[in-house]
Amino acid sequence: MTPKELGFFMPPEWAKHDGTWLSWPHNLDSWPGKFEPVPDVFIELIRFLSPHEEVHINVAGAEMEQDIRRRVQEGGIVRDAVANIFYHHFPTNDAWCRDHGPNFVLRKMPNGQVERAIIDWGYNAWGGKYPPFDLDDKIPAQVAELMGVQRFVPGMILEGGSIDTNGKGTLLTTTSCLLNPNRNPELSQAEIEHNLKEYLGMTKILWLEDGIVGDDTDGHIDDISRFVNPTTIVTAVEENPDDENYEPLQKNLELLKTFTDQDGNPFNIVEIPMPPKIEFEDERLPASYANFYIANNVVLVPTYRHANDYKVVEILQPLFPDRRVQAVDCTDLVLGLGAIHCVTHESPSLDALSEL
Numbered sequence: 001m002t003p004k005e006l007g008f009f010m011p012p013e014w015a016k017h018d019g020t021w022l023s024w025p026h027n028l029d030s031w032p033g034k035f036e037p038v039p040d041v042f043i044e045l046i047r048f049l050s051p052h053e054e055v056h057i058n059v060a061g062a063e064m065e066q067d068i069r070r071r072v073q074e075g076g077i078v079r080d081a082v083a084n085i086f087y088h089h090f091p092t093n094d095a096w097c098r099d100h101g102p103n104f105v106l107r108k109m110p111n112g113q114v115e116r117a118i119i120d121w122g123y124n125a126w127g128g129k130y131p132p133f134d135l136d137d138k139i140p141a142q143v144a145e146l147m148g149v150q151r152f153v154p155g156m157i158l159e160g161g162s163i164d165t166n167g168k169g170t171l172l173t174t175t176s177c178l179l180n181p182n183r184n185p186e187l188s189q190a191e192i193e194h195n196l197k198e199y200l201g202m203t204k205i206l207w208l209e210d211g212i213v214g215d216d217t218d219g220h221i222d223d224i225s226r227f228v229n230p231t232t233i234v235t236a237v238e239e240n241p242d243d244e245n246y247e248p249l250q251k252n253l254e255l256l257k258t259f260t261d262q263d264g265n266p267f268n269i270v271e272i273p274m275p276p277k278i279e280f281e282d283e284r285l286p287a288s289y290a291n292f293y294i295a296n297n298v299v300l301v302p303t304y305r306h307a308n309d310y311k312v313v314e315i316l317q318p319l320f321p322d323r324r325v326q327a328v329d330c331t332d333l334v335l336g337l338g339a340i341h342c343v344t345h346e347s348p349s350l351d352a353l354s355e356l
Contacts, residue, residue, distance in 0.1 A: 002198035003152050007107035008117055009201025012167030012227060013294040014320075015352035019054030019084075020295060021102065021345040022046075023139070024064060025095035029130075030336040034280075037332040039068075042095075043075045045300060045340065048326050050081035052296040056347070058139060060091040090142045093135045096338055098222070099123065099159035100136035101345035102143040105201065106353055114350040117150040118143060119199050121158035126217045127182025154199050156192070157183040161220035161342055163196070166227040167356050169203035169262040171196055176210045176219030204262045208255055210248040212236070212274075214284035214337070222341045223288040224252060228319045231261065232268040236290045239273055244284075249274070270319065272312050275304040280335050287330075291339035292316070295346070299323050302330035302339035 003009075022045070025031075025038045049055050059065045065087045072082060092100070103119040120140040125133035144151040164172045177183070178192055187195075193205045211219025225235040235256055238245040256269050278287045289312040292301040299320050303309035309327060317325045330339045 003105055003117065003119065004198045004201045008105040009107070009169075010103065010105050010119075010165055011348045011352045011356060012165055012230070013346055014229070015167060015355055016349040017053045017296050017346050017352075018349045019056050019086075019347045020049050020293075021056045021058070021097050021143070021347060022343060023058040023092040023095045023097040023101070023136075024060075024068060025336075025343075026060065026064065027094045030094055031332075034332065034335045038336065039071060041328070041330065041333045042343070043071050043077075044328055045344070046072065046085065047075060047077050047081075048298055048300055048328070049295055050077060050084045052298060054084045054086060054347075056086045056088060058090040058092050058097070059087050061089055065089070088142075088146065090139055091135050092139065093125075093133050094130070095336070096136075096342050097139075097345045098161045098342045099126075099217075100133075100139050101160060102140045102347070103160060103200075104346070104348050105199075106348060106350070108353055114353055115150075116147070116348070116350060117152060118147075120144070120151050120153045121156060123159065124157050124183070126159065127180060129216060152199060154195050156187065156195050159217065159220065160345060161217060161222040163200075164221050164225070164227050165200070165202065166230045166261065168230045169201070170206060171200065171202045171204070172206045172208065172225060172227065172233070173221050174208045174211060174219040174224070177217060177221075180218045182218070206259050208252045210251070212249070212286050212288055213244050215286040216337050222291055223286055224249070224290055225256060226290050226292070228270075228294070228316075231265070232270060232319065234270045234272055234290065234316070234319070236274050236288050237271045243274075243277065245274060270315065272315050273308045275308055276306050278304060278331070278334065285334050286337055287334050288339070291341040293340045293344045294320070294323070297323055299325045300328050300340050301325055302334070303327040304331050304334070305329065
């Protein structure tokens with residue numbers, strides 16, 4: 001039986017977390033010549049997350065663990081929060097835990113208890129762009145064994161950053177990524193939809209088109225449009241008509257206005273601006289404010305040292321009345337072609353279903 005037939009489904013990111021999973025950055029090739037400040041950004045993420053939920057970090061071994069512990073101590077993270085940080089000797093090829101980390105699903109049993117499972121999608125570093133990726137691909141299985149939970153293996157390539165759900169059965173994704181022949185060339189769009197529904201408990205799949213310029217993932221949804229509650233989608237819009245992101249983001253905005261949820265109701269669409277064009281060695285970077293992460297009591301939003309940083313926080317804060325919207329400078333992190341959502345992966349609490 002499929003996870004859906006067994007009653008499992010993927011909760012939304014805002015459902016209560018037990019914790020957040022990170023894979024510690026170490027691949028110098030991901031930030032060529034600019035790696036030094038990146039661990040400090042991760043310490044900032046841990047600083048804001050650890051008071052509210054557990055933080056689980058995949059590390060290569062004891063030496064890396066001790067280095068992180070030193071950084072945590074020097075970073076002044078309070079003792080109670082330090083107790084929420086856990087280290088797992090699960091080596092990785094890179095730091096993008098959103099895409100190679102465990103995809104959790106939940107179900108309520110007949111006796112009222114809630115059960116957790118992991119969907120272990122295949123991972124090939126965004127279409128084989130950055131080998132090797134064998135260690136990253138092992139992470140979901142290692143986490144499932146650690147937690148003692150059931151693991152389902154769909155046999156399909158899928159990254160966590162390519163999907164977003166409203167917690168009510170609707171999933172948002174892009175054709176540019178999921179239908180790219182470098183992922184699952186043997187599967188049709190209908191077959192991919194079927195797998196998303198059967199393994200994540202979805203009833204409706206919504207397809208946007210292209211992603212932003214510079215996104216080497218072929219158009220992940222978490223740089224474009226995000227659910228912030230079951231009826232509201234935040235979407236990035238480029239205000240400058242001469243910018244190369246203007247047209248694709250306008251097309252996606254028009255598509256969003258035509259979409260309806262699992263019950264046939266239109267969504268509330270909230271527009272957020274894009275940051276300015278950011279380049280490194282003449283290459284445009286995929287800087288986007290949509291790459292935020294919704295955690296317990298806090299929403300971490302990437303910022304880029306621009307006036308639009310303040311605008312985005314002002315737009316997002318009313319959408320999260322029970323959480324503080326916290327800006328985190330990701331000017332250095334995005335040099336690796338990703339930001340906050342790309343390096344985090346939520347572990348939903350067994351209590352999460354009571355909120356939905």
